[in-house]
Amino acid sequence: MKFTHPYLHSDKTGILRDAEQAIEYLKLDFDEVFRRTLTSYQPDAEGRSDGATGSDVERILAFNAIGKKDPVEYTKPWQEVLEDALQIERTHRDEEYKERLTELQYHVTRQAGTERAFTGEYWNEKRAGEYRCICCSTLLFTSSMKFDSGCGWPSFHTEHTDANILRVEDHSHGMHRIEVRCSSCDAHLGHVFNDGPASYGGERYCINSASMIFEEQDGEQA
Template identity: 45%
Template sequence: MSENSASEAQQPKVTKSDDEWKRELSPAEYQVLRQAGTERPYTGEYWDTHTEGVYACRACGAELFTSREKFDSHCGWPSFFAPLAEGRVRYLRDESMGMVRVEVRCGTCDSHLGHLFEGEGYATPTDQRFCINSVSLSLRPADDGETSPQ
């Protein structure tokens, strides 16, 4: 996996100062989104949600994942097998916990979302698990029973 995704998100980049982020985000949101923290498993708003819709970055509103790619991994965090589209997220090498992982960040505002794991054997089309913090996301439910947007 490269440091950045192959194509960039269509939205303009969002750049704010640390003070601006602190004013706009709750302490829990700031700790995860801007300081690469992790919420405790099974405590987040979306880990067990099955509502159809689009999951957007809580910091900037960029659309990142849809309910169509969400699956039950039983890990305690929302799990997706792919982002909404290439360039919506970016990938960074993370060696912070004494192991090599792939950090997932918002492609628009560079906020920390979670981590990507591969080869775990889930019965998904990609054999990938985007393990994302609920506090990093805002769910926009689909309208009138429609399926999630593309």
């Protein structure tokens, strides 16, 4: 007899994505199937949960991740249950960042701080390699996109095609600037200005070293 454990290497979002396919294949109704499931360890007499236990939170976030509302009835409305779960996730992530990052890395990425010019680890870094988000490892830039702007912060004329860096209007400190953030984890990275090399489109991503981790790679410096 052969046993398989299909979900040892997946999470609740993966289970739901598989379920979506299986349910479509079997021509069943997704909500009808999942209305009959129970994840909570602490349901009330009617089988409803307040959405606050660990397994509830994972379940709620998984439904949200696939863009669906959990068809199970909670003791509170879905919007409230979802907002609570997202808040728990934010707090959890924040604690994790505080523990893992240095004080400066945390201040820059999570509190939109700025390292002092010419003090960061990478403003003068010239080796070939990749620059990833310090919080979530998303690939942001490569050394071939870096140039020497003389400003004291790592400068890039282009972002990596998969980086998807977010741009946000920033009116702080009496200025109007365009802030750039990691689209995966919302880490503050720096700002983008219009004084970059014209041959690459004229932009300069002015990025804090503290928001990135550099990985050296073999190969020619482009």
